[in-house]
Amino acid sequence: xxxxxxxxxxxxxxxxxxxxxxxxxxxxxxxxxxxxxxxxxxxxxxxxxxxxxxxxxxxxxxxxxxxxxxxxxxxxxxxxxxxxxxxxxxxxxxxxxxxxxxxxxxxxxxxxxxxxxxxxxxxxxxxxxxxxxxxxxxxxxxxxxxxxxxxxxxxxxxxxxxxxxxxxxxxxxxxxxxxxxxxxxxxxxxxxxxxxxxxxxxxxxxxxxxxxxxxxxxxxxxxxxxxxxxxxxxxxxxxxxxxxxxxxxxxxxxxxxxxxxxxxxxxxxxxxxxxxxxxxxxxxxxxxxxxxxxxxxxxxxxxxxxxxxxxxxxxxxxxxxxxxxxxxxxxxxxxxxxxxxxxxxxxxxxxxxxxxxxxxxxxxxxxxxxxxxxxxxxxxxxxxxxxxxxxxxxxxxxxxxxxxxxxxxxxxxxxxxxxxxxxxxxxxxxxxxxxxxxxxxxxxxxxxxxxxxxxxxxxxxxxxxxxxxxxxxxxxxxxxxxxxxxxxxxxxxxxxxxxxxxxxxxxxxxxxxxxxxxxxxxxxxxx
Numbered sequence: 001x002x003x004x005x006x007x008x009x010x011x012x013x014x015x016x017x018x019x020x021x022x023x024x025x026x027x028x029x030x031x032x033x034x035x036x037x038x039x040x041x042x043x044x045x046x047x048x049x050x051x052x053x054x055x056x057x058x059x060x061x062x063x064x065x066x067x068x069x070x071x072x073x074x075x076x077x078x079x080x081x082x083x084x085x086x087x088x089x090x091x092x093x094x095x096x097x098x099x100x101x102x103x104x105x106x107x108x109x110x111x112x113x114x115x116x117x118x119x120x121x122x123x124x125x126x127x128x129x130x131x132x133x134x135x136x137x138x139x140x141x142x143x144x145x146x147x148x149x150x151x152x153x154x155x156x157x158x159x160x161x162x163x164x165x166x167x168x169x170x171x172x173x174x175x176x177x178x179x180x181x182x183x184x185x186x187x188x189x190x191x192x193x194x195x196x197x198x199x200x201x202x203x204x205x206x207x208x209x210x211x212x213x214x215x216x217x218x219x220x221x222x223x224x225x226x227x228x229x230x231x232x233x234x235x236x237x238x239x240x241x242x243x244x245x246x247x248x249x250x251x252x253x254x255x256x257x258x259x260x261x262x263x264x265x266x267x268x269x270x271x272x273x274x275x276x277x278x279x280x281x282x283x284x285x286x287x288x289x290x291x292x293x294x295x296x297x298x299x300x301x302x303x304x305x306x307x308x309x310x311x312x313x314x315x316x317x318x319x320x321x322x323x324x325x326x327x328x329x330x331x332x333x334x335x336x337x338x339x340x341x342x343x344x345x346x347x348x349x350x351x352x353x354x355x356x357x358x359x360x361x362x363x364x365x366x367x368x369x370x371x372x373x374x375x376x377x378x379x380x381x382x383x384x385x386x387x388x389x390x391x392x393x394x395x396x397x398x399x400x401x402x403x404x405x406x407x408x409x410x411x412x413x414x415x416x417x418x419x420x421x422x423x424x425x426x427x428x429x430x431x432x433x434x435x436x437x438x439x440x441x442x443x444x445x446x447x448x449x450x451x452x453x454x455x456x457x458x459x460x461x462x463x464x465x466x467x468x469x470x471x472x473x474x475x476x477x478x479x480x481x482x483x484x485x486x487x488x489x490x491x492x493x494x495x496x497x498x499x500x501x502x503x504x505x506x507x508x509x510x511x512x513x514x515x516x517x518x519x520x521x522x523x524x525x526x527x
Contacts, residue, residue, distance in 0.1 A: 012070045016175070019067030020274060022059045023183045027267050029056030030189040034260060042258035045135045047191045060183040067179045071172040100226055103281075103302045107221060108234050110279045111214050114174065115238020117269045118214075120245045121181065121207045122150050124262045125200070127250035131259030136193040148479050149197045151351070153204025154472040161209025162216075162465020166458060170217035171282045173209065173461075178277070180206035181270030188263035203266070208472060212464035215452035219460065220283040221303065228516050229394025231449030236386030239444065285457050332455060336463065338507030339451055340470045342406060345500035346443045347474020349409070349436070352481065353493050357433070360490040381434070385441040393446055398515045399508070402450055405442030406505045412436030413498040420491030444471070453515045 029052045037044050125147050133143045157177075165173040184203040190196050215231060222230050246262070253261045284303075287296035392401040415432025448468055455463040481487055488496060 014070070016067050016070030019063040019065070019070060020179060020182075022063030022066065023179055024063075024267070024271070026056040026059030026063060027182060027185050029053065029059070030186045031264075033189045034264065042260055043135050044189060044191045044260070045137075049191065053189065057186070060186065064179055064183055068176060071168070071176050100223065100230075101303060104222060104226075104230075106279055107281070108218070108230055110276050111218060112234050112238050112241070113276060114273055114280075115211070115214060115235065116241035116245055117181070117273050118177070118207050118210045119239050119242025120249075120269065121203050121242075121266065122154065123243045123246035124250070124265075125150055127246060127254070128259040128262050131254070132193065132196065135259075138193060143193070144479065145197050146193075146200050148476070150200040150204035151472050151475045151479060153201040153206075154208025155469045155476065156201075157205035157208035157210075158212055158465040158469035158472065159462075160205070160465075162212050162462040162468075164209075165213045165216060165461035165465075169282050169286060170213050170220075170461065171277060171280050173213045174217075174280065175274060175277050177206040177210035177213075178270050178273035181266045181273065185264050185266030185270070187266075188260035199263075208468065209465070212448060212452070212468040213461055215448045216461040216464050217280070217283050219449070219452035220285045220457070221281070224518060226394070227453060228398050228449070229390040231452065232393045232445050233386065233390040235449055236389060236441075236445040240383055240386060332463075334507070334511035335454065335513070336466070338504060338511050339447060339454075339467045341500050342402075342443065342504035342508060343447055343467050343470035344474040344477075345409075345497055345504055346440055346447070347471045347476075348478050348497045348500070349413075349440050349474075350444070350471075351475030352478025353497055354436075354440075356487050356493060357490075360493065381437050381441065385438050386445055389442045389445040393449070394516065396516075398446070398450055398453075399512050400514075402443070402446045402512070403505065403508055405439050405446060406501060406508060407439075408435050409439030409443060410498060410501045410505060412439055413494045413501060416494035417491050417498070420489070447471075450512075450515060453518065454513070 033044065033047070033050065033053055034042065037047075129143055129146060132138075132146065133140065136143075161173050161177070164176070180202060184199050184206070187196050187199040187203070190199065215235065218231055218234060219227060249265060250262060253265075281299045281302065282295065284296045284299040287293075287299065389401060389405070392404070412432045412435035415435060416429075419429055419432065448464055451464045451467040452460060487493075
């Protein structure tokens with residue numbers, strides 16, 4: 001795959017390369033500071049920043065800016081009309097109903113690895129917070145600002161990157177995230193907690209931005225026949241793999257290098273993501289919409305598609321599609337509300353109720369060992385849930401599978417409310433917690449893939465980014481309760497999250513449509 005296909009010209013390519021070199025050099029200039037702490041357990045708190053570190057930070061900021069210039073080319077002006085006229089007279093015989101070819105499998109594998117790297121970044125927070133709290137000698141309430149800042153970053157990144165991807169391309173946006181991953185690895189040498197908080201915001205923005213863009217790219221590249229299960233499987237394996245990678249690296253490396261080494265892993269993993277993007281093509285649908293016909297044709301050939309002349313009929317179809325896009329907000333408003341509320345409810349549960357669960361169960365009278373075992377089992381339950389969700393989503397019904405996951409979540413919440421009424425001797429928390437975990441794992445495995453194949457091309461990345469931002473917004477609300485000491489009890493927490501889950505269940509059943517096997521081109525036509 002030729003990397004220049006995602007760039008406007010060689011000048012932009014060299015700008016991107018120069019920016020990557022500058023960012024990498026800036027990170028390397030921070031490594032001596034980290035290594036200086038090897039004799040005291042890599043503790044760097046309150047140590048002054050030396051000149052190489054300050055110059056390195058300047059290089060990183062400049063490098064990210066230069067890379068962004070290289071990745072985000074100027075919009076076509078004089079040549080745009082001509083290019084669009086040519087594309088209007090082409091008809092794509094796409095692989096919407098074709099079997100998966102090698103190019104599809106390679107793309108799925110590369111993007112699964114990319115999602116593992118992406119999810120690994122915020123997942124590492126849980127493993128670095130204890131060490132940071134000890135080294136910086138701060139309270140739990142103060143160190144809570146770290147995950148709070150990261151969640152804020154993911155909300156901003158999901159919205160901003162979705163907008164960038166719809167304007168400048170899916171692949172370019174993924175590459176920008178990778179460059180920022182490399183730059184934020186200097187968290188590992190920061191002597192102040194608040195420097196880490198700021199860097200966590202930037203890391204969260206990059207991680208939150210890459211996730212919806214990846215789904216949009218997959219949805220526009222895979223055949224309709226295989227799109228549903230492949231989206232869910234790639235996303236689910238990426239999420240589970242990211243958490244497992246973060247926990248494994250913590251177990252292997254923290255005993256020798258302390259918590260800071262988990263941040264420095266952003267350097268090699270970010271560079272790996274940049275290299276892997278050689279095998280990630282730009283979305284051919286996006287390239288045609290931009291007027292880059294020759295590049296789109298080359299990508300289509302690699303996926304077994306052909307292009308033929310279509311004449312005036314295609315031009316008329318393109319005009320009708322533009323009219324349909326003008327009516328987009330009203331056509332998709334109810335569906336967007338349904339997915340947004342479901343996403344917010346998921347964030348409230350995943351970043352709130354489940355994190356509070358051990359303490360809430362102990363306060364209810366259950367043993368610490370039981371509550372710990374139940375929550376530890378969630379990672380094991382997540383793996384089979386991913387495969388089950390992919391099978392149901394792709395072979396049965398995309399809408400039905402999403403509805404079933406929301407319903408399971410509601411059942412689990414009702415079970416937790418029942419625990420408040422019964423005593424520990426008369427009610428076991430195993431079933432409601434199992435239903436809750438299976439339900440929320442199903443929701444997060446399916447809601448972004450569903451969003452990615454439910455909107456037209458010109459707003460697909462933005463819409464998917466909005467839904468992704470809503471998942472983190474729910475988390476921000478939950479974390480805000482924790483920061484201000486307003487964590488509710490078990491029954492009240494379950495009841496508060498049951499309300500948006502119930503509303504989402506009704507709205508999804510009423511307004512969302514079936515996407516299984518649907519040709520994405522249907523959404524470009526007038527209703």
